[in-house]
Amino acid sequence: MNKRIGVLALQGAFAEHMAALNKIGADCFEIRQKSDLTLQTPDGIILPGGESTVIGKLLQELDMLGDLKKLIEKGLPVFGTCAGMILLAGKLSNDDHKYLGTMDITVKRNAYGRQLGSFQTMGLFKGIGDLGMTFIRAPYIETLSEDKGVEALAVVNDRIVAARQGNMLVTSFHPELSEDLRVHEYFIQMLT
Amino acid sequence: MNRYELNKNLAQMLKGGVIMDVTTPEQAKIAEEAGACAVMALEKIPADIRAAGGVARMSDPKMIKSIQQAVSIPVMAKVRIGHFTEAQILQAIEIDYIDESEVLSPADDTYHIDKAKFEVPFVCGAKDLGEALRRIAEGASMIRTKGEPGTGDVVQAVRHLRLIMKQIRQLQNQREDELYHAAKELEVPYELVSYVHQYGKLPVVNFAAGGIATPADAALLMQLGAEGVFVGSGIFKSGNPAKRAQAIVKAVTNYKDAKLIADLSEDLGDAMVGINEEEIQLIMAARGV
Numbered sequence: 001m002n003k004r005i006g007v008l009a010l011q012g013a014f015a016e017h018m019a020a021l022n023k024i025g026a027d028c029f030e031i032r033q034k035s036d037l038t039l040q041t042p043d044g045i046i047l048p049g050g051e052s053t054v055i056g057k058l059l060q061e062l063d064m065l066g067d068l069k070k071l072i073e074k075g076l077p078v079f080g081t082c083a084g085m086i087l088l089a090g091k092l093s094n095d096d097h098k099y100l101g102t103m104d105i106t107v108k109r110n111a112y113g114r115q116l117g118s119f120q121t122m123g124l125f126k127g128i129g130d131l132g133m134t135f136i137r138a139p140y141i142e143t144l145s146e147d148k149g150v151e152a153l154a155v156v157n158d159r160i161v162a163a164r165q166g167n168m169l170v171t172s173f174h175p176e177l178s179e180d181l182r183v184h185e186y187f188i189q190m191l192t
Numbered sequence: 193m194n195r196y197e198l199n200k201n202l203a204q205m206l207k208g209g210v211i212m213d214v215t216t217p218e219q220a221k222i223a224e225e226a227g228a229c230a231v232m233a234l235e236k237i238p239a240d241i242r243a244a245g246g247v248a249r250m251s252d253p254k255m256i257k258s259i260q261q262a263v264s265i266p267v268m269a270k271v272r273i274g275h276f277t278e279a280q281i282l283q284a285i286e287i288d289y290i291d292e293s294e295v296l297s298p299a300d301d302t303y304h305i306d307k308a309k310f311e312v313p314f315v316c317g318a319k320d321l322g323e324a325l326r327r328i329a330e331g332a333s334m335i336r337t338k339g340e341p342g343t344g345d346v347v348q349a350v351r352h353l354r355l356i357m358k359q360i361r362q363l364q365n366q367r368e369d370e371l372y373h374a375a376k377e378l379e380v381p382y383e384l385v386s387y388v389h390q391y392g393k394l395p396v397v398n399f400a401a402g403g404i405a406t407p408a409d410a411a412l413l414m415q416l417g418a419e420g421v422f423v424g425s426g427i428f429k430s431g432n433p434a435k436r437a438q439a440i441v442k443a444v445t446n447y448k449d450a451k452l453i454a455d456l457s458e459d460l461g462d463a464m465v466g467i468n469e470e471e472i473q474l475i476m477a478a479r480g481v
Contacts, residue, residue: 010445011208011229032446049205051229051265058227058445061438082205095264110264115288116311118198136201137266137288177201 003191006031006042010058012050012083016176020184021046034064037071044077044191047084049136049174052109055083056099065099072102077167079187085170086139093142103168104145111140111159111172123156128182133161133173140172199313199333202266202288203397206230206334206420210410210441211399213237213424215255217262223427226437230266230289232422233259238295238342239425239464242474248296250278253285260285268315273480274300276309283312289334290314292327294479295341295424304480307331317401319352319477321359321388325380328396335394337418338477339402342425344466346409348477349402350416356398357417364392402477405430405463407443407456414447431461 005021007014009030021028031037031045045068047055059065072078072088080088087099089107112118118136125131133156141160144150154162154171161172169190175183209229214220220231235251236244250271260267266288271278273292278299282290292305294317307314308331317338318324324335337356339349363374363385371389375382387395400413401422410421423440430436439456446452 009208013204013207015207016204033449033452050207051205051209053224053265054209054227054229054441057225058442061442062445114260114286115199115202115266115313116283116286118202120194120198134198134201136198136205174201177204 002027003043003188004029004040005044005046005191006037007046008048008055008084010050010062011054012048013174013176014046014048014050016174017046017048017081017184020176020181024181024185024188026184026188033062034067037064037067041071042076044079044187045071046187047078047080047087048176049082049084052083052086052099053097056087056097059087059099069100069102072100072168075167077169077187077190079169081171081174081176082136082138085141085172088168088170103165103170104148104150105141105163105165105170106143107139108142109139110137112138121156123154123161125162125183126151126153128186131182132178132180134177135161135173138172141170195311196308196331196333200396202313203315203334206266206399207397208445209420210437210444211268211420211422212427212437213422214259214428217258219428219433220259220262222434223437224263224265226434227441228265228437229420230268231259231263232268232270232291232424234270237425237428238476239344239429240342241295242342242467250275250281250296253281256282256287257285270296271305272296272299274298274303274305276305279305279310279314283310287312292316292332292480294338294476298479304330315399317477317480318356319481320355321363322378322380323481324356324394324398325378325384325388328384328394329381332396334397334399336399336401336422339400339404340469340472341402341476343403343469343472344405344426344429344464345468346403346405346412347469349400349404349413352402352477353400353413353416353418360388360392360394363388403466404440405466406460407439407453410440411443411447411453414444420444426464429464431463436460436463
């Protein structure tokens with residue numbers, strides 16, 4: 001049976017992820033409330049870009065945070081972009097909030113400053129090659145725990161902007177905003 | 193580097209969210225805590241601008257900076273239509289989004305700001321597809337309905353959004369050889385008409401704004417095709433701003449779930465009193481076409 005990917009659709013650029021998944025022929029559905037998560041457990045989940053404060057708060061208030069955390073801890077493949085990276089981070093260096101906190105990385109929010117600091121660049125993504133990367137008020141990873149199996153997958157201007165720890169993949173940038181679908185394909189590979 | 197693309201991208205990240213008007217750092221924190229995806233910093237909310245009368249201008253940069261320091265979410269601020277110097281000032285203090293807004297008194301009765309000349313993004317109001325595409329041609333990277341700000345009456349926002357969506361559907365259904373005439377009638381560039389014909393949507397994100405006061409108002413506009421909402425006076429002119437703000441945020445996320453919106457609509461306290469359409473002295477939506 002085809003793998004089904006749930007895209008967290010509380011706020012942000014979730015439609016762009018759905019479009020990217022559709023283009024590579026993956027089945028996907030929106031997760032807007034708890035029943036979407038419990039009635040049909042997805043084979044993988046995408047946490048999109050948006051405002052992490054909004055998505056994190058809605059996860060709590062819609063009573064989904066605990067369920068989602070358990071699924072990820074049990075090995076559900078998850079891909080977080082931008083705000084999604086912040087939700088997965090074990091620690092935020094410039095913010096007291098902690099949401100899912102399942103990944104052994106320390107992340108800095110709004111690390112490149114305000115919108116004038118947003119940028120596009122080319123960077124090398126381990127296992128994929130050169131990749132166009134779009135950063136929008138983006139975070140980056142300040143530190144990661146190599147001894148806990150976290151591997152940096154992309155470094156831009158000496159900052160870690162993509163990493164993987166087992167079933168968890170995160171990027172500071174937005175592959176869903178580009179026509180290049182190789183990061184989504186990389187995530188699909190993690191499902192098998 | 194393509195600044196315009198990056199600026200359209202930021203609006204994409206705001207989708208499904210609520211942008212709230214705030215006048216103080218304390219209100220900005222309440223908004224952020226309640227789940228606002230961005231705040232609009234201004235000295236007076238539209239209802240008070242309406243009540244005060246006189247010329248309404250860009251807010252004091254010091255006040256805007258104090259809000260930038262108070263929250264981690266994007267901060268927007270308004271400039272008068274056509275007042276490109278006010279926009280230069282907001283760019284200088286690194287605002288995340290500029291709203292070239294009919295809520296303030298227009299500075300130019302003919303020309304809008306040449307927004308393509310700026311690095312920071314702009315959102316502009318529109319009553320119909322022609323206005324929306326003209327603002328996009330000038331460089332706006334996000335559109336919102338004008339509605340009628342500061343009234344607590346949603347009727348104009350509904351009218352503007354319905355009209356924009358209807359005109360989009362009409363363009364989609366036209367023959368390709370009819371698009372040149374459509375561009376002439378809408379008074380917009382052919383390329384933008386062609387985009388709407390092909391994709392059935394605006395080339396930028398489209399929010400609803402103007403007169404939204406309840407979770408049901410917000411959900412109504414989402415069901416009509418808005419990609420998110422601005423709430424101006426509706427929150428901090430109501431009895432319990434924090435509770436109402438949270439309820440509107442949740443209603444926008446689950447805008448089709450009537451049962452949830454019913455729960456959210458309970459015990460919100462007084463909504464802003466509001467003014468009916470026929471009682472309005474000043475029609476702000478008529479500014480800047």
